[in-house]
Amino acid sequence: MVTNHYQFFFILCIGFYYLIDKTEESIRPRYMETIEESLNDTTHVLSAIVEEEIKKNPNERFQLPSLVKRLFQKPFQNVRKRSFEAKIYSLLKTNADIQIYVTDSKGIVIFDSEDFREGLDYSKYNDVYLTLKGKYGVRSSKMFDSEKEGALFIASPIHYQNEIIGVLTVIKPKIGVIPFIEEAKNKFWRISLLVASSIAIVFTILAYISFRPIIRLSQYVISLRNQEKKPFPKLGIxxxxxxxxxxxxxxxxxxxxxxxxxxxxxxxxxxxxxxxxxxxxxxxxxxxxxxxxxxxxxxxxxxxxxxxxxxxxxxxxxxxGKKSIELDDQINLVPFLEGVIHRFEIELERKNLRVKKNFPNDVFQIKGNESYLKMAIENILRNAIEFANPKDQITIQLELIGQSHTKLIVSDEGQSIPNFALAKVTEKFFSLPRPSDKRKSSGLGLSIVKEILDLHQAEFTIRNLDPKGVEVSIQFQNF
The missing domain is CATH 1.10.287 (Helix Hairpins)
Structure with a gap:
């Protein structure tokens, strides 16, 4: 289920990337459309100015070249000389780059704000050609061969009594628009990445909140199948x-x-x-x-x-039958073990056994259930006594494993456990004959020990020593 959801998230990421990639591709044409719309207004305003002058003096239509030069030459010369600083969003603009040219009714350029197109025949260019046909005249092309981006050419007709007597074209070099387009793209990607990151974080949090209870339940079911002692988890749902x-x-x-x-x-x-x-x-x-x-x-x-x-x-x-027990007792293992050893003094004397205690620190503190833990340690020590030979030594030692664990080790010098039996000694009713009388016990002692230690979440291991003897170790967590 978790894998399927991450596959869905992966597909969602691909779809999101495709969406923002296509949206990013549309930024340039949208900007150009906006520029075109503004230029269209500008060219109609300028042609309307020419038409108003002709209305004042109809004879001006015959001197259209001189009229447009009088109207536009000095203003454009002035604007080219003008220096300014215009902070447009994050970009600084310092000069005006707009241009115009005017053609007569045959498409011959009669005025050029840049003084290099006059006399040229532009009748075949779409801006002039379409406008003379009464259509919307626009084109995008290079002004010079060295240009990479070219310019937008937007034209409008100059009318006199419903007759087109000329065409006025406004030119906007694309090089002045590109920085705005690039800045818009960069900003779009920054916002998109921020949104994508936010979605990923929210999805991860939601996935964690949603899947964590399912994972906990799955782990609990697995522990039931493996017969492990685990309390029922808090699922929240x-x-x-x-x-x-x-x-x-x-x-x-x-x-x-x-x-x-x-x-x-x-x-x-x-x-x-x-x-x-x-x-x-x-x-x-x-x-x-x-x-x-x-x-x-x-x-x-x-x-x-x-x-x-x-x-x-x-x-x-x-x-x-217990999945958990109260582990609220603060147990200092040194006096606790001293009390357990004292309980077996008679048995130890009867078999003439020596007990070596190795407690390098006076304080080995753990949390647990003292009565159950006492039962477990007594069973372990009883086994060591029963399988030890007279005059053998039983060693009981404590070790600190880092800051998080304490290990208790009980070892004897008696007979080793046969290899086939090592994995079975904690099974119910499995027992080995005692060396003294060859009789078997109930085979429940170590089963009880294992259950108690599982409830304490302690690690319980049994191994043979070389050349003989058995070592039992218990590793407790320091709560």
């Missing part, structure tokens, strides 16, 4: 929020059904062995009453095993 909660509810119901089926099967399998042992002990008591003390101890041990299994299952199911 009611419809998406409702959809996400419905998906969450559906997944929870499907997982709950599968979860119950799995637990019933596993619990039945795990309880079968201790129950068989209890039933066998009951039968032996009837036939061997003198063994009642030993058999009752066996029955008690198996019953406690079942009780422990049920307690752990209930604890694990409670943890698995």
């Amino acid at each position: 009611k419809e998406l929020n409702d959809l996400g909660k419905e998906v969450d509810q559906l997944v929870s119901e499907l997982e709950g059904k599968k979860y119950v089926e799995s637990y019933v099967q596993t619990l039945t399998h795990e309880i079968k062995s201790p129950l068989s042992s209890i039933l066998a002990s009951v039968e032996l008591i009837e036939s061997h009453p003198n063994e009642i003390h030993r058999l009752s101890k066996t029955m008690e041990a198996e019953a406690k095993r079942i009780q422990s299994l049920i307690d752990q299952l209930l604890e694990l199911s409670s943890l698995e």
Whole structure:
């Protein structure tokens, strides 16, 4: 969906560029049209002045060359000499570049403000030719061969009693218009780029606002599929929020059904062995009453095993049902770990195990749930004790990883974990035989540890040491 929207944005950009490119191309003809319209007014005003003089003295029509020279020669000579500064928008104009010439009824130039066209036959040029035909006379052409841009020639007729007796043409060199056109183009591109940038920023913001909840929901659904512990995100859009909660509810119901089926099967399998042992002990008591003390101890041990299994299952199911827990306890890990180690003093003495504590700093502060975290660390330390050999050393150390993480490492010198089992030790009901009596545990301890650490958003790793032993590391975020 995000890709499709960016494709749409890309197409929109191409369309926008095409639009402004075509608009930029139209600036020049629009400017020329404006200039042409002004020149058209100017030439009609000038021809009207000539006509008014002829009306005053009709004989002037026979001396048209002298009349137009009298009217226009000195004013144009004067304007060419005039110096001025006119700030027209951002451009400075310092001289007038407008020109005129007048032809008679045959198209012969009888007056030229620049004094080089007089006597030339312009009857074939469109401005003169069309005007003499009673049409609108205009042309765009070069005045000199060296010119690049040329000029606009706009003509109007000089009438006497509905007869065209001459043509007056106003000339505007394009070189005087080009700076305005270029400035207009540059300004247009600046504004267009500003508008395009604004549209891009607004589109990006809107896309971020629109797509962020969708991305969050997608990531949450992926986390559900991967069975990760993540709280339901804040989406901000009611419809998406409702959809996400419905998906969450559906997944929870499907997982709950599968979860119950799995637990019933596993619990039945795990309880079968201790129950068989209890039933066998009951039968032996009837036939061997003198063994009642030993058999009752066996029955008690198996019953406690079942009780422990049920307690752990209930604890694990409670943890698995949580997507988040309160992590409001400020935990100083040094005294916290001292308390956990003290809890196992008897077991440590019984196996003659040494504990080496490596706490280089008195303050290793994290936020978490103290009761759950204590349960997890106790399970890890219990495993280290059970798999250690007599007189082995268990090392517990703390490290600061930059400013953002704290690492707790628990290592022992006992037997290594077989390679095939390394990826399975945190799975429910997977257990390895203890070196002391070759018996297996419930296989729930490390599953509980993993669930608790996932809820703490901590990184949990287990690896073998060389030449023997196991290292368990937990990396906490420093909130």
